[in-house]
Amino acid sequence: MRIKCPYCGERALEEFTYRGDATVKRPRSLESDAAEAWTDYVYFRHNPAGLHREHWYHGAGCHAWLTVTRDTRTHEIVAVEFADKREGT
Amino acid sequence: MSRPLASVSGLAGLTVPGSYGAKVGELGVTIAERTGLGIATVAACKGKSEALKAAARKAYGVELPERSIVASGRDILFIGTGPGQWLAVSEKYANEELARELAGRLQGLASVADQSGGRTVIRISGPRARDVLAKGLPIDLDPRVFPSNGAATSTISLMGVQLWQADDTPAYELAIFRSLSGSFWRWLAASAAEFGYEVKPG
Ligand SMILES: [Zn+2]
Numbered sequence: 001m002r003i004k005c006p007y008c009g010e011r012a013l014e015e016f017t018y019r020g021d022a023t024v025k026r027p028r029s030l031e032s033d034a035a036e037a038w039t040d041y042v043y044f045r046h047n048p049a050g051l052h053r054e055h056w057y058h059g060a061g062c063h064a065w066l067t068v069t070r071d072t073r074t075h076e077i078v079a080v081e082f083a084d085k086r087e088g089t
Numbered sequence: 090m091s092r093p094l095a096s097v098s099g100l101a102g103l104t105v106p107g108s109y110g111a112k113v114g115e116l117g118v119t120i121a122e123r124t125g126l127g128i129a130t131v132a133a134c135k136g137k138s139e140a141l142k143a144a145a146r147k148a149y150g151v152e153l154p155e156r157s158i159v160a161s162g163r164d165i166l167f168i169g170t171g172p173g174q175w176l177a178v179s180e181k182y183a184n185e186e187l188a189r190e191l192a193g194r195l196q197g198l199a200s201v202a203d204q205s206g207g208r209t210v211i212r213i214s215g216p217r218a219r220d221v222l223a224k225g226l227p228i229d230l231d232p233r234v235f236p237s238n239g240a241a242t243s244t245i246s247l248m249g250v251q252l253w254q255a256d257d258t259p260a261y262e263l264a265i266f267r268s269l270s271g272s273f274w275r276w277l278a279a280s281a282a283e284f285g286y287e288v289k290p291g
Contacts, residue, residue, distance in 0.1 A: 062171030
Protein backbone atom coordinates (compact mmCIF):
# COMPACT_ATOMS: atom_id res chain seq x y z
CA MET A 1 0.00 0.00 0.00
CA ARG A 2 1.25 3.48 -0.87
CA ILE A 3 -0.10 6.83 0.33
CA LYS A 4 0.18 10.00 -1.73
CA CYS A 5 1.14 12.59 0.88
CA PRO A 6 -0.01 16.07 -0.22
CA TYR A 7 3.41 17.44 0.78
CA CYS A 8 5.90 14.64 -0.02
CA GLY A 9 4.22 12.78 -2.88
CA GLU A 10 3.68 9.04 -3.10
CA ARG A 11 5.39 7.14 -0.29
CA ALA A 12 5.50 3.58 1.03
CA LEU A 13 3.43 2.48 4.01
CA GLU A 14 6.48 2.07 6.30
CA GLU A 15 6.86 5.86 6.45
CA PHE A 16 3.44 6.28 8.09
CA THR A 17 1.81 5.44 11.41
CA TYR A 18 -1.89 4.61 11.60
CA ARG A 19 -3.94 6.37 14.28
CA GLY A 20 -7.50 5.31 13.52
CA ASP A 21 -10.97 6.62 12.77
CA ALA A 22 -10.88 10.29 11.75
CA THR A 23 -14.59 10.84 12.28
CA VAL A 24 -14.88 10.36 16.06
CA LYS A 25 -15.25 13.62 17.99
CA ARG A 26 -13.78 14.12 21.44
CA PRO A 27 -16.61 15.02 23.87
CA ARG A 28 -16.33 18.52 25.31
CA SER A 29 -17.92 17.73 28.64
CA LEU A 30 -16.12 16.24 31.62
CA GLU A 31 -19.41 15.89 33.60
CA SER A 32 -20.39 12.41 34.77
CA ASP A 33 -23.45 12.36 32.49
CA ALA A 34 -21.06 12.46 29.54
CA ALA A 35 -19.74 8.98 30.39
CA GLU A 36 -21.63 7.40 27.52
CA ALA A 37 -20.23 9.90 25.01
CA TRP A 38 -16.72 9.19 26.32
CA THR A 39 -17.23 5.43 26.07
CA ASP A 40 -18.32 5.86 22.46
CA TYR A 41 -15.33 8.11 21.75
CA VAL A 42 -12.72 5.88 23.37
CA TYR A 43 -13.96 2.35 22.63
CA PHE A 44 -16.66 2.00 19.99
CA ARG A 45 -15.82 1.96 16.33
CA HIS A 46 -17.76 1.18 13.20
CA ASN A 47 -16.17 -1.48 11.07
CA PRO A 48 -17.30 -0.53 7.59
CA ALA A 49 -16.80 -2.72 4.55
CA GLY A 50 -16.05 0.16 2.22
CA LEU A 51 -14.87 3.73 2.57
CA HIS A 52 -13.25 4.68 5.88
CA ARG A 53 -11.84 8.08 6.87
CA GLU A 54 -8.77 7.64 9.06
CA HIS A 55 -5.78 9.51 10.44
CA TRP A 56 -2.24 8.68 9.40
CA TYR A 57 0.97 10.37 10.58
CA HIS A 58 3.83 10.84 8.12
CA GLY A 59 6.52 10.28 10.73
CA ALA A 60 9.39 9.40 8.39
CA GLY A 61 8.54 12.28 6.03
CA CYS A 62 7.01 15.72 6.55
CA HIS A 63 5.56 15.01 10.03
CA ALA A 64 2.06 16.04 8.93
CA TRP A 65 -1.15 14.38 10.12
CA LEU A 66 -3.21 13.24 7.17
CA THR A 67 -6.84 12.27 6.71
CA VAL A 68 -6.93 9.31 4.35
CA THR A 69 -10.09 7.91 2.78
CA ARG A 70 -9.48 4.19 2.21
CA ASP A 71 -11.66 1.36 0.96
CA THR A 72 -11.29 -1.31 3.64
CA ARG A 73 -12.14 -4.06 1.14
CA THR A 74 -9.42 -3.29 -1.40
CA HIS A 75 -7.06 -0.85 0.40
CA GLU A 76 -7.67 1.53 -2.49
CA ILE A 77 -7.02 5.10 -1.31
CA VAL A 78 -9.48 7.55 -2.81
CA ALA A 79 -8.42 10.79 -1.04
CA VAL A 80 -5.61 12.20 1.11
CA GLU A 81 -5.79 15.63 2.77
CA PHE A 82 -3.96 17.45 5.55
CA ALA A 83 -5.84 16.75 8.80
CA ASP A 84 -5.22 20.36 9.79
CA LYS A 85 -6.59 22.44 6.93
CA ARG A 86 -4.34 25.36 7.87
CA GLU A 87 -1.25 23.32 7.02
CA GLY A 88 0.29 23.82 3.62
CA THR A 89 -1.33 27.20 3.25
CA MET B 90 34.44 34.18 27.93
CA SER B 91 35.80 30.66 27.54
CA ARG B 92 36.65 29.26 24.15
CA PRO B 93 33.59 27.69 22.47
CA LEU B 94 33.60 23.93 22.00
CA ALA B 95 35.40 22.91 18.83
CA SER B 96 33.17 21.11 16.32
CA VAL B 97 34.08 17.47 15.69
CA SER B 98 32.77 15.55 12.69
CA GLY B 99 30.36 12.70 13.36
CA LEU B 100 32.47 10.74 10.90
CA ALA B 101 35.79 11.44 12.65
CA GLY B 102 37.88 8.28 12.62
CA LEU B 103 35.56 6.55 10.15
CA THR B 104 36.44 8.16 6.85
CA VAL B 105 39.88 8.30 5.30
CA PRO B 106 40.35 10.14 1.98
CA GLY B 107 41.27 7.81 -0.86
CA SER B 108 39.90 5.51 -3.57
CA TYR B 109 37.88 2.44 -2.69
CA GLY B 110 35.86 -0.34 -4.23
CA ALA B 111 35.85 -1.49 -7.86
CA LYS B 112 38.62 -0.03 -10.01
CA VAL B 113 37.22 -0.60 -13.50
CA GLY B 114 36.16 2.14 -15.91
CA GLU B 115 35.35 5.66 -14.76
CA LEU B 116 34.97 6.55 -11.11
CA GLY B 117 31.34 6.01 -10.14
CA VAL B 118 30.87 8.06 -7.02
CA THR B 119 32.59 10.82 -5.07
CA ILE B 120 31.77 11.21 -1.40
CA ALA B 121 32.68 14.16 0.79
CA GLU B 122 31.53 15.25 4.19
CA ARG B 123 30.54 18.92 4.47
CA THR B 124 31.98 20.10 7.74
CA GLY B 125 31.54 23.31 9.71
CA LEU B 126 28.12 24.03 8.23
CA GLY B 127 25.51 26.00 10.07
CA ILE B 128 22.34 23.88 10.24
CA ALA B 129 19.04 24.94 11.76
CA THR B 130 15.37 24.07 11.61
CA VAL B 131 12.85 26.85 11.00
CA ALA B 132 9.16 26.34 11.79
CA ALA B 133 6.54 29.01 11.08
CA CYS B 134 4.61 30.26 14.10
CA LYS B 135 0.84 29.78 13.88
CA GLY B 136 -0.74 32.44 11.73
CA LYS B 137 2.62 33.98 10.80
CA SER B 138 3.29 32.19 7.49
CA GLU B 139 2.85 35.26 5.31
CA ALA B 140 4.83 37.56 7.60
CA LEU B 141 7.59 34.95 7.80
CA LYS B 142 7.77 34.66 4.02
CA ALA B 143 8.00 38.44 3.71
CA ALA B 144 10.78 38.58 6.33
CA ALA B 145 12.76 35.82 4.56
CA ARG B 146 12.33 37.61 1.24
CA LYS B 147 13.63 40.84 2.76
CA ALA B 148 16.51 39.34 4.74
CA TYR B 149 17.75 36.68 2.31
CA GLY B 150 16.06 37.37 -1.04
CA VAL B 151 14.43 33.96 -0.99
CA GLU B 152 10.94 32.58 -1.50
CA LEU B 153 10.50 29.99 1.28
CA PRO B 154 9.34 26.87 -0.58
CA GLU B 155 5.94 25.39 0.24
CA ARG B 156 6.87 21.97 -1.08
CA SER B 157 9.89 19.69 -0.88
CA ILE B 158 12.37 21.67 -2.94
CA VAL B 159 15.50 23.62 -2.05
CA ALA B 160 15.67 27.41 -2.48
CA SER B 161 18.90 29.45 -2.34
CA GLY B 162 18.87 32.65 -0.39
CA ARG B 163 21.80 34.98 0.27
CA ASP B 164 24.35 32.67 1.97
CA ILE B 165 21.66 30.23 3.17
CA LEU B 166 19.85 27.28 1.58
CA PHE B 167 16.26 26.68 2.66
CA ILE B 168 15.02 23.12 2.19
CA GLY B 169 11.29 22.42 2.46
CA THR B 170 10.88 19.56 4.96
CA GLY B 171 7.15 19.78 5.79
CA PRO B 172 4.22 22.21 5.84
CA GLY B 173 5.59 25.40 7.41
CA GLN B 174 8.96 23.76 8.12
CA TRP B 175 12.40 24.22 6.63
CA LEU B 176 15.94 23.02 7.14
CA ALA B 177 18.40 25.90 6.73
CA VAL B 178 22.01 25.19 5.75
CA SER B 179 24.83 27.70 5.45
CA GLU B 180 28.58 27.85 4.94
CA LYS B 181 28.88 31.53 5.82
CA TYR B 182 27.00 31.30 9.10
CA ALA B 183 29.01 28.37 10.44
CA ASN B 184 27.88 26.01 13.19
CA GLU B 185 25.50 27.56 15.75
CA GLU B 186 25.94 31.03 14.23
CA LEU B 187 23.21 30.23 11.68
CA ALA B 188 20.52 29.64 14.31
CA ARG B 189 21.51 32.91 15.98
CA GLU B 190 21.32 34.78 12.68
CA LEU B 191 17.92 33.32 11.74
CA ALA B 192 16.41 33.70 15.22
CA GLY B 193 17.35 37.37 15.17
CA ARG B 194 15.84 38.12 11.77
CA LEU B 195 12.74 35.94 12.11
CA GLN B 196 11.91 36.73 15.71
CA GLY B 197 8.23 36.22 16.54
CA LEU B 198 7.56 34.67 13.14
CA ALA B 199 9.32 31.30 13.38
CA SER B 200 10.81 28.91 15.90
CA VAL B 201 14.48 28.40 15.09
CA ALA B 202 16.54 25.54 16.55
CA ASP B 203 20.24 24.90 16.05
CA GLN B 204 20.93 21.48 14.51
CA SER B 205 24.57 21.95 13.54
CA GLY B 206 25.79 19.60 16.28
CA GLY B 207 23.03 17.10 15.56
CA ARG B 208 23.47 16.34 11.87
CA THR B 209 26.15 15.05 9.57
CA VAL B 210 25.95 16.32 5.99
CA ILE B 211 27.38 14.12 3.23
CA ARG B 212 27.68 15.05 -0.44
CA ILE B 213 27.35 12.14 -2.89
CA SER B 214 28.09 12.94 -6.52
CA GLY B 215 29.10 11.35 -9.80
CA PRO B 216 27.58 9.30 -12.63
CA ARG B 217 26.54 6.42 -10.33
CA ALA B 218 25.32 8.52 -7.38
CA ARG B 219 21.69 7.72 -8.16
CA ASP B 220 22.44 3.99 -8.40
CA VAL B 221 23.99 4.06 -4.94
CA LEU B 222 21.07 5.95 -3.38
CA ALA B 223 18.55 3.70 -5.13
CA LYS B 224 19.75 0.83 -2.95
CA GLY B 225 18.31 2.42 0.17
CA LEU B 226 16.16 5.43 -0.65
CA PRO B 227 12.56 4.59 -1.61
CA ILE B 228 12.32 7.67 -3.85
CA ASP B 229 12.93 7.89 -7.58
CA LEU B 230 15.68 10.47 -8.22
CA ASP B 231 15.46 10.18 -12.01
CA PRO B 232 15.42 13.73 -13.49
CA ARG B 233 12.12 12.95 -15.23
CA VAL B 234 10.37 12.84 -11.84
CA PHE B 235 12.79 14.50 -9.39
CA PRO B 236 13.53 18.16 -10.27
CA SER B 237 17.08 19.52 -10.16
CA ASN B 238 16.05 21.62 -7.12
CA GLY B 239 14.24 18.65 -5.57
CA ALA B 240 14.40 17.66 -1.90
CA ALA B 241 12.95 14.80 0.12
CA THR B 242 12.61 13.69 3.71
CA SER B 243 12.57 9.90 3.93
CA THR B 244 14.63 6.96 5.15
CA ILE B 245 17.64 5.03 3.91
CA SER B 246 17.89 1.55 5.36
CA LEU B 247 15.51 2.69 8.15
CA MET B 248 17.68 5.75 9.00
CA GLY B 249 15.98 9.13 8.64
CA VAL B 250 17.51 11.35 5.94
CA GLN B 251 16.87 14.80 4.55
CA LEU B 252 18.15 14.95 1.00
CA TRP B 253 18.41 17.70 -1.59
CA GLN B 254 19.90 17.87 -5.05
CA ALA B 255 22.94 20.16 -5.12
CA ASP B 256 23.69 20.17 -8.86
CA ASP B 257 23.17 18.18 -12.05
CA THR B 258 26.50 16.25 -11.92
CA PRO B 259 24.37 14.85 -10.30
CA ALA B 260 25.25 15.70 -6.71
CA TYR B 261 23.03 15.12 -3.71
CA GLU B 262 23.51 16.30 -0.15
CA LEU B 263 22.13 14.29 2.72
CA ALA B 264 21.64 15.37 6.31
CA ILE B 265 21.53 12.43 8.69
CA PHE B 266 21.26 12.33 12.45
CA ARG B 267 24.77 12.60 13.81
CA SER B 268 24.51 9.55 16.08
CA LEU B 269 23.74 7.42 13.01
CA SER B 270 26.88 8.58 11.16
CA GLY B 271 28.71 5.29 11.62
CA SER B 272 25.79 3.08 10.59
CA PHE B 273 25.05 5.31 7.63
CA TRP B 274 28.66 5.32 6.54
CA ARG B 275 28.80 1.52 6.54
CA TRP B 276 25.65 1.41 4.41
CA LEU B 277 27.10 4.00 2.00
CA ALA B 278 30.54 2.37 1.66
CA ALA B 279 29.01 -1.07 1.03
CA SER B 280 26.50 0.33 -1.48
CA ALA B 281 29.08 2.38 -3.43
CA ALA B 282 31.79 -0.30 -3.56
CA GLU B 283 30.65 -1.97 -6.80
CA PHE B 284 30.85 1.36 -8.68
CA GLY B 285 34.20 2.47 -7.25
CA TYR B 286 34.19 5.53 -5.00
CA GLU B 287 36.51 8.24 -3.87
CA VAL B 288 36.38 9.82 -0.44
CA LYS B 289 37.37 13.48 -0.56
CA PRO B 290 38.52 15.40 2.49
CA GLY B 291 35.65 17.29 4.20
ZN1 LIG C 1 4.55 13.84 3.95
